[in-house]
Amino acid sequence: xxxxxxxxxxxxxxISMSWSNRQRPPPLRAAxxxxxxxxxxxxxxxxxxxxxxxxxxxxxxxxxxxxxxxxKREAFKWAVNIEHATLEGLKTSIREMYxxxxxxNDGAVLNFMNDxxxxxxxxxxxxxxxxxxxxxxxNLKFTVFIETPSKPFNKWTFPKVCELYGLSDDPNPSIDVYxxxxxGCVDTKNDKYKEALRKxxxxxxxxxxTTLL
Numbered sequence: 001x002x003x004x005x006x007x008x009x010x011x012x013x014x015i016s017m018s019w020s021n022r023q024r025p026p027p028l029r030a031a032x033x034x035x036x037x038x039x040x041x042x043x044x045x046x047x048x049x050x051x052x053x054x055x056x057x058x059x060x061x062x063x064x065x066x067x068x069x070x071x072k073r074e075a076f077k078w079a080v081n082i083e084h085a086t087l088e089g090l091k092t093s094i095r096e097m098y099x100x101x102x103x104x105n106d107g108a109v110l111n112f113m114n115d116x117x118x119x120x121x122x123x124x125x126x127x128x129x130x131x132x133x134x135x136x137x138x139n140l141k142f143t144v145f146i147e148t149p150s151k152p153f154n155k156w157t158f159p160k161v162c163e164l165y166g167l168s169d170d171p172n173p174s175i176d177v178y179x180x181x182x183x184g185c186v187d188t189k190n191d192k193y194k195e196a197l198r199k200x201x202x203x204x205x206x207x208x209x210t211t212l213l
Contacts, residue, residue: 065134066141069094075141082131086124094144101166105148114142 063082067090068075076097078090087110095103102108112119114134121127134142148164162168168177186193 063131063135063140065131067094068141068143069098069100070143070145073098080131082128082135085128085131087121087127090127090144094146100146101163102146102148105160105164107149109147109149111145111147112142113145115139 062079064077064079066075067078076093078093080089090110091103091108094100109120109122112121112130115137119130121130134140159168159171159173162170162173162177167173170177188194188197
């Protein structure tokens with residue numbers, strides 16, 4: 001095969017092609033049977049169209065996702081342009097919908113699950129990559145898990161504990177925010193309770209004997 005160009009240099013206005021006898025392609029009617037079984041099926045056209053539409057939505061449009069916040073709450077719609085999506089933006093939407101106290105904890109992070117797959121993006125770039133992968137799937141619904149990293153006991157304050165467990169939003173809560181603990185009375189003369197009390201007494205004595213003061 002030889003490729004020739006015509007027209008001024010650096011400006012290709014036309015291309016002519018010539019073939020040697022050995023390289024000459026077969027006639028169209030001889031080559032056409034090769035393509036008889038390669039026509040695109042309607043299902044392939046539909047799948048290709050869906051993929052193109054999803055790629056377009058991913059790059060340029062707002063997509064609507066179904067979000068469930070664990071523990072199981074009613075799903076809500078989150079409309080977002082994936083190219084501008086942020087973790088903080090999703091946190092804001094979750095706060096507006098549910099006001100979960102765990103989300104107000106310092107260092108709270110979001111983990112995600114979709115169709116059994118788990119994701120743990122820790123920055124906006126990886127979050128957008130996750131969203132792009134979700135949009136390419138048929139199920140546009142995912143579950144959000146709000147995780148609170150552990151921290152030393154002495155770092156907790158009473159207001160933070162009340163906020164975390166939904167007891168009070170007061171910055172200076174009192175002990176009254178704790179729910180009333182109700183208990184009852186039983187007959188300790190029953191053999192079952194006598195055995196339980198004996199075991200507790202034995203354990204207490206053992207701890208007293210072995211604990212350095």
